[in-house]
Amino acid sequence: MNNITNFLKTTFLTVGVLSAVSSCVKNDEWETPPIECSNKFPATTISMADFVAQVPSSGYKLITTDQIFDGYIISSDEQGNFYKTISFQDKTSNPTVGLQIEVDKASNFADFPVGSHIRINAKGLRLGVDRGTVKLGSEDPVYAIGRIPQALVGRYVSGVCGGNGLDIQTIVPxxxxxxxxxxxxxxxxxxxxxxxxxxxxxxxxxxxxxxxxxxxxxxxxxxxxxxxxxxxxxxxxxxxxxxxxxxxxxxxxxxxxxxxxxxxxxxxxxxxxxxxxxxxxxTRVDATPPKGGTAITYSGSFLENFESYSTSPSNLEVYPKYVNDPVLGNRYWQLKTFNSNKYIQLGANSGSGPYVTYFAVPVDFTAANSLKFDVNVGYWNGNALKVYYTTNYTPLGDITQATKTDITSEFTIPQTPVSGYGTLAPAGTYTFPTSLTGNGFILFEYTGNGSGVTTTIQLDNIQVQ
The missing domain is CATH 2.40.50 (OB fold (Dihydrolipoamide Acetyltransferase, E2P))
Structure with a gap:
């Protein structure tokens, strides 16, 4: 009987305690505990700017006296884009100097989140320029500026208290x-x-x-x-x-x-x-915007031989009836002349990086039957020309969003000479499918690379009939 009575007393006591605890928590929300700080170091003895000014032009300086200064954390390794380094600056806004400290420790964001007010005593650390950046770190037998061992980080770096915990400020970039x-x-x-x-x-x-x-x-x-x-x-x-x-x-x-x-x-x-x-x-800013396109006319019968364009100034890139649009790189189709004949040309020779440039020719596909053009290559080292048609390109708009049908295989594009230039010759004739109607464009696409395909392409006598 006494055992049962004791059991009931214990049960009621437990329930009462749990009820009391529950009544102290509102809506089951628990406050995040403040990050601990200790104000471990006394007042600062030097500004961070004056401290960094001691950095030697080469090698490193071993700090042998108590040099204490403040900073504010600006880096975070929470997402893994910083690794065993902490970057901080001397002010929350308009800083005069920044510094990086090397630590052999991960998850530093948990102790020092962005905006943390920290205090550093650099005595025993090395200050130097390491691969272009001023750094603070420990003595190391291999590296000029080593990582501070995890167990010793607290010897040199401490949070500054504010309110109930670590002083965390808003950093203004x-x-x-x-x-x-x-x-x-x-x-x-x-x-x-x-x-x-x-x-x-x-x-x-x-x-x-x-x-x-x-x-x-x-x-x-x-x-x-x-x-x-x-x-x-x-x-x-x-x-x-x-x-x-x-x-x-x-x-x-x-x-x-x-x-x-x-x-x-x-x-x-x-x-x-x-x-x-x-x-x-x-919206993106186009560093190399399309040129021309101010006099677009959709026609089902025309011949463009480029003879109406002036060669002065040289290397004309603006053709009002067409659109000249570099998507990659900064090279446009340019007007050239040889033996009194005018044509357009593009190549990647002596260039840097990739090039993709379109020459867009408007066509009334309902009235048109076929396409033909003359082509020539110079210093061929890979295929650089493709030909498409499209019906959903808006002149001077984003040509990368156009739906393109590749018809390059319908033409013969030379793959010689590998040295010097050939001669302009007909590439063949392509008959448009009867299902292709409405207004659209023929797209001549040059694709090259300064470190890859640099073939020069020449086009002339673009004819739709």
Missing amino acids: TQLTSLADAKNPNLINTLVTVPDVQFNIAEIYPNVKKFIDYDAGGQGLDTDRNIEDKLGSSAVIRNSGFFKTGGELLPTGNGNITFVVSRYNSTWQMLIRSISDIKFTG
Whole structure:
């Protein structure tokens, strides 16, 4: 009987305690505990700017006295794009200097999230320039600036308290005008934002790339992605092979980008913390816009021999009746003359990177029956010309969105000579299918690469009848 009574007493007591605990929690929401801090170090003894000013022009300096200064965290390894490094600057806005500290420790974001107010005592550490960047780290038998062992990080780095826990401030990125402005040694390891930026067209066309590449086994690779701004300057976004969202597709629009400025030797590498640093929601800016297209006329019978165009100034690129549109690279179809004969020409010789340029010819397919043209090649080292028709291209619009039907195989495109130039000759005649009606375009596509196919293509006597 006593056992039963004791059991009931224990049960009622347990229920009462649980009820009391439950009544203290509103809507089952638990507050995130504050990040602990200790104010371990006394007041600062030197500004971060004055500390960094001690860096030698070569080698490193071993700090042998208590040199204590404050900084604010701007990097984050939460998404895997920073690895065993912490970048911080001397102010939350308009910083005068940035610094990188090497630590043999991962998941630093948990202890020091972005905006954390930190205090560093550099006594016992090395200060130096390592591969183009000012760094702070430990003594190391192999490297000039080594990683501070995980167990010793707290000896040198501590959070500054504010309120009930770590003092975390809002970082205001330095607003720049262009990517070229970001390539400033004074901005290394500081947070900046640049407007009107987009990924280079080669990163999103003909296929949209991911933030990082992967090997055959699915392992992420450190990857560079090229960006450009409306002023024509460019930069590289460097992404780690461990970037957690590296498999996401690159955004194809235009907008603001925020990054930590970095440099590897003489190569500038901009580092994002996460894909949320990229806000490309606007319309892309075309660095090499289409030319011509101001006098489009759809006809079912015409001959274009280019004799009506002036050769002065030379290398004409604007043809009002047609559209001349580089999708990759910056080369346009240009007017040339040889033996008093005019034609258009394009090649990738002495170029840099890929080239894709279209010459769009308007056609009334309902009235037209066939297409023919003359073609010549120079210094052939690969096929560079394709021919298409399309019925849904809007003149001066995004030609990459047009539905193209490839009719290249209907023509004979020379594959000689490999040295020098041949002569213009008929490529053949293509009869349009009876189902092809309405207004549209014939597209002559040049595809080459400064380090690959550089074949020169010449076109003349484009005739629809």
